[in-house]
Amino acid sequence: MTMRSKLISLLAVLALFAAACADDDNDTAAEVDATSTSTSTTAPAGDEDHDHEADEDHDHESEDSMADDEAAPARPERIVSIDPSGTEIIYAIGAGDRVVAVDDYSYFPEGTPVTDLSGWQPNLEAILAFEPDLVVMGSNSDIEAGLEAAGVAVALSNAPMSFDDVYSQIEAIGAATGNIGEAAELVLQMQTEIDELTANAPDASGLSYFHELDNTLYSVTSSTFIGAVYALFGLENVADPADADGAAFGYPQLSDEYLVDADPDIIFLADTICCGQSAETVAERAGWDQLSAVQNGTVIELNDDIVSRWGPRLVDFIESIALAIDSAAVPA
Numbered sequence: 183m184t185m186r187s188k189l190i191s192l193l194a195v196l197a198l199f200a201a202a203c204a205d206d207d208n209d210t211a212a213e214v215d216a217t218s219t220s221t222s223t224t225a226p227a228g229d230e231d232h233d234h235e236a237d238e239d240h241d242h243e244s245e246d247s248m249a250d251d252e253a254a255p256a257r258p259e260r261i262v263s264i265d266p267s268g269t270e271i272i273y274a275i276g277a278g279d280r281v282v283a284v285d286d287y288s289y290f291p292e293g294t295p296v297t298d299l300s301g302w303q304p305n306l307e308a309i310l311a312f313e314p315d316l317v318v319m320g321s322n323s324d325i326e327a328g329l330e331a332a333g334v335a336v337a338l339s340n341a342p343m344s345f346d347d348v349y350s351q352i353e354a355i356g357a358a359t360g361n362i363g364e365a366a367e368l369v370l371q372m373q374t375e376i377d378e379l380t381a382n383a384p385d386a387s388g389l390s391y392f393h394e395l396d397n398t399l400y401s402v403t404s405s406t407f408i409g410a411v412y413a414l415f416g417l418e419n420v421a422d423p424a425d426a427d428g429a430a431f432g433y434p435q436l437s438d439e440y441l442v443d444a445d446p447d448i449i450f451l452a453d454t455i456c457c458g459q460s461a462e463t464v465a466e467r468a469g470w471d472q473l474s475a476v477q478n479g480t481v482i483e484l485n486d487d488i489v490s491r492w493g494p495r496l497v498d499f500i501e502s503i504a505l506a507i508d509s510a511a512v513p514a
Contacts, residue, residue: 257360258316258335262309263288264301268318268339270493271355275364283312290487290495310334316358341492342407348492349373368494375497380414383504384511390418392436392446392475397457399436406432407492411500415507420444442469448482448510449475450503455486480510 261281263269269288272278284294285301299308301320306328309317316335319325326336337358342348349369356365391412393402401421402408405428409419420441424434453459461481465471475481484502488495 260312260314261316261318261359262312262314263318264299264304264309265318265320265339267491267493268355269294270491270495271352272318272359274368274494275356275359275361277359277361282314318355344407344410348496372494372497376500379500379504383415383507386415386417386507386511389447389507389510390420391448391450392420392441393450394453394459396453397459400433401436403432403434408489412503414500415503420446438467438469442473445474447474448480448506450482450484452484452486452489454483478510480506482506
């Protein structure tokens with residue numbers, strides 16, 4: 183990916199974040215519509231009371247309503263995904279054999295039917311050309327309306343703000359594809375592995391970090407989902423003061439001077455693929471050779487794709503953080 187493409191993608195992320203805050207009610211309604219191929223929509227993790235109330239209401243439904251539930255549409259057999267995270271989820275829950283097309287960034291797992299479809303600028307006619315009965319995508323009201331008018335179900339895969347959002351999204355895609363049980367198993371597996379990684383990690387108290395999105399020094403704050411991942415370990419985010427008022431929506435652009443002054447204990451590079459960054463290139467930056475992370479060998483090279491997606495490989499990202507903490511932990 184070129185630098186220009188990376189910056190365009192970053193701006194798109196910012197736009198999605200702002201839209202998620204402004205249009206939360208609309209997104210929620212759309213997600214309910216997206217899972218209408220199932221007899222029920224899975225509630226977010228941790229919302230057990232709501233689930234119990236829903237079950238009680240279900241018990242009092244009329245026989246006619248129950249009959250309608252039994253007549254729910256069959257599982258989709260031609261799935262198009264134009265969201266890389268959604269694609270990874272689809273395959274992880276065992277619905278990959280019904281995927282007929284994916285967008286140009288959905289190249290994991292290996293063997294996905296990659297096309298020139300775009301997730302950033304989706305084209306309705308191009309999507310419909312694959313004759314889908316389910317499309318997994320990020321929010322786009324115009325495309326959603328066009329698909330629904332054509333009788334195509336839509337499942338949304340929007341940027342999460344919490345782990346509950348991630349798990350709920352997996353369950354919703356599972357409901358939309360007819361892989362409810364597999365989705366539940368994936369959620370449980372991820373929760374178990376993440377719990378083990380955080381429980382066994384060394385004490386990170388007093389350790390700070392810098393997460394680099396690209397080599398123009400865009401970063402994330404603790405208000406973002408990526409920031410929430412680091413917060414699992416109690417790490418201090420050096421970017422937080424740079425967006426204290428939230429004007430950058432959690433994605434501030436820092437400077438060399440700012441980072442030399444902040445002197446993070448760990449630097450995580452999420453631009454190794456897009457921008458060719460490494461521990462070596464970081465050490466060559468003006469003044470950066472004096473940073474604690476550079477001197478202590480705790481500049482961590484991440485896989486851009488794994489870090490930017492919230493599917494099953496989220497566990498791999500968290501494992502990378504745990505290993506970095508193990509290297510940087512200060513002895514008691």
